[in-house]
Amino acid sequence: MFKVLLRLYLVTMVTFGAAIYLVPELIVTVFHERFMHYNVDMSRGMQTLLVKQFHTVHAEQWPTLASELDTQFSPLRVNLLSINDPKFNARERHQLEQGQGVLRIGEWGWRTLMVSPLNRQQAIELVMPPDPFDMNVLYWSINVLTGAALLGCLLLWLRPHWRDLEQLKRTAAQIGLGHLSARTHISPRSNVHALASAFDTMAQDIESLLNQQRDLLNAVSHELRTPLTRLDFGLALVLCDDLPPASRDRLLVLVGHIRELDELVLELLSFSRLQNPALVPERVDVSLDEFIDSILGSFDEALETPDIVLDVLMQGTQARFALDPRLTARALQNLLRNAMRYCDHRIQVGVNVTPQGCELWVDDDGIGIAEADRERVFEPFYRLDRSRDRATGGFGLGLAISRRALEAQGGTLKLEQSPLGGARFRLWLPA
Numbered sequence: 001m002f003k004v005l006l007r008l009y010l011v012t013m014v015t016f017g018a019a020i021y022l023v024p025e026l027i028v029t030v031f032h033e034r035f036m037h038y039n040v041d042m043s044r045g046m047q048t049l050l051v052k053q054f055h056t057v058h059a060e061q062w063p064t065l066a067s068e069l070d071t072q073f074s075p076l077r078v079n080l081l082s083i084n085d086p087k088f089n090a091r092e093r094h095q096l097e098q099g100q101g102v103l104r105i106g107e108w109g110w111r112t113l114m115v116s117p118l119n120r121q122q123a124i125e126l127v128m129p130p131d132p133f134d135m136n137v138l139y140w141s142i143n144v145l146t147g148a149a150l151l152g153c154l155l156l157w158l159r160p161h162w163r164d165l166e167q168l169k170r171t172a173a174q175i176g177l178g179h180l181s182a183r184t185h186i187s188p189r190s191n192v193h194a195l196a197s198a199f200d201t202m203a204q205d206i207e208s209l210l211n212q213q214r215d216l217l218n219a220v221s222h223e224l225r226t227p228l229t230r231l232d233f234g235l236a237l238v239l240c241d242d243l244p245p246a247s248r249d250r251l252l253v254l255v256g257h258i259r260e261l262d263e264l265v266l267e268l269l270s271f272s273r274l275q276n277p278a279l280v281p282e283r284v285d286v287s288l289d290e291f292i293d294s295i296l297g298s299f300d301e302a303l304e305t306p307d308i309v310l311d312v313l314m315q316g317t318q319a320r321f322a323l324d325p326r327l328t329a330r331a332l333q334n335l336l337r338n339a340m341r342y343c344d345h346r347i348q349v350g351v352n353v354t355p356q357g358c359e360l361w362v363d364d365d366g367i368g369i370a371e372a373d374r375e376r377v378f379e380p381f382y383r384l385d386r387s388r389d390r391a392t393g394g395f396g397l398g399l400a401i402s403r404r405a406l407e408a409q410g411g412t413l414k415l416e417q418s419p420l421g422g423a424r425f426r427l428w429l430p431a
Helices: 002-030 032-055 059-073 090-097 133-176 193-239 245-274 288-297 325-342 398-407
Strands: 077-082 102-105 111-117 122-127 284-287 309-316 320-323 346-354 357-364 412-417 423-430
Touching: 002 032, 002 133, 032 059, 032 102, 032 111, 032 122, 059 077, 059 122, 090 102, 090 111, 133 193, 193 245, 245 398, 284 288, 288 309, 288 325, 288 346, 320 325, 325 346, 325 357, 325 398, 325 423, 398 412, 398 423
Parallel strands: 309 346
Antiparallel strands: 077 122, 102 111, 111 122, 284 320, 346 357, 357 423, 412 423
């Protein structure tokens, strides 16, 4: 808030300061004649009295009288000048020769100089001196106090707006974290109530749509499993009979399709559960080397082939870390399965534990993923062109499930270029 307040205050004070000095100058310039007539009228009496005072004595005594009046009028200055003095311009000199007074005005339209002719050779000058230092300090004090008053007014005006905007920001952050029931609860008297009301309506619509989508996904997934199980069981019974080889091969292909659909349903259910905002990760203190070994144990058959070499790199001084074993294992299994699908010969799994958190990465030496696709691969059902084939590309849910499993624990999953030449999936879990 103070940053916004400072910017608003600086803009206000710069505008205020410029207006104080520029607006009067503009007004005086535009209405110069009116200001001149006004000051002439206001100074006519004093000029007349000065001229009469000098005309009561002989011209030889004018310098003495001017000196006495200068002392009496102090700090105003009274000077006896020649009409031909260089300080007068041609127009002013002509006015004095015609028996007219000369008047000069300065800032804010105040008169700074009054000259009255005594005869055709001499004139009496009354000079308004500049304000003394202490008066200037007082004037600046008025400006400072005015600025302080403006600052206080801005603070009083900005604080409720800032408070409500911060509440709106916190609510948006909560919705972004999955708490879809969060609302702003901003008073109708607030100036941002219309914005907050529109935001709450949008949040309500989003919550309803996502709940409907989640409920539909769960219902469809559960309903699909029953007929799929029946079909699998029925085909298994048929395969128990003596069948021609061609018919048996076709039935085995159908069994493979059914089991593929069943795997897709399981993936959909897993993704739907991870989308639930009520999901609370279970933090368990685990031994990282044993945890990694247990995950790699599920890939023993795939790793027995000599075509794939898998390295495990353990870094850091801490051997244990608190995490959700089920969610983290699911994320790593998906990433390892993805790496084995697209690597050429080598995969590396790395672990580095610091006081700030735990970093894991999965590298492969495949062709990698273009930078333009590195965020899109985490979208549900998105598969790269080279992985459109179901036999190699999967369903496009594995990476989405992995990222959501990390985000549920407050972590992140990013895709980078691997030092091995392929893709690096970097996982981060905060301590």
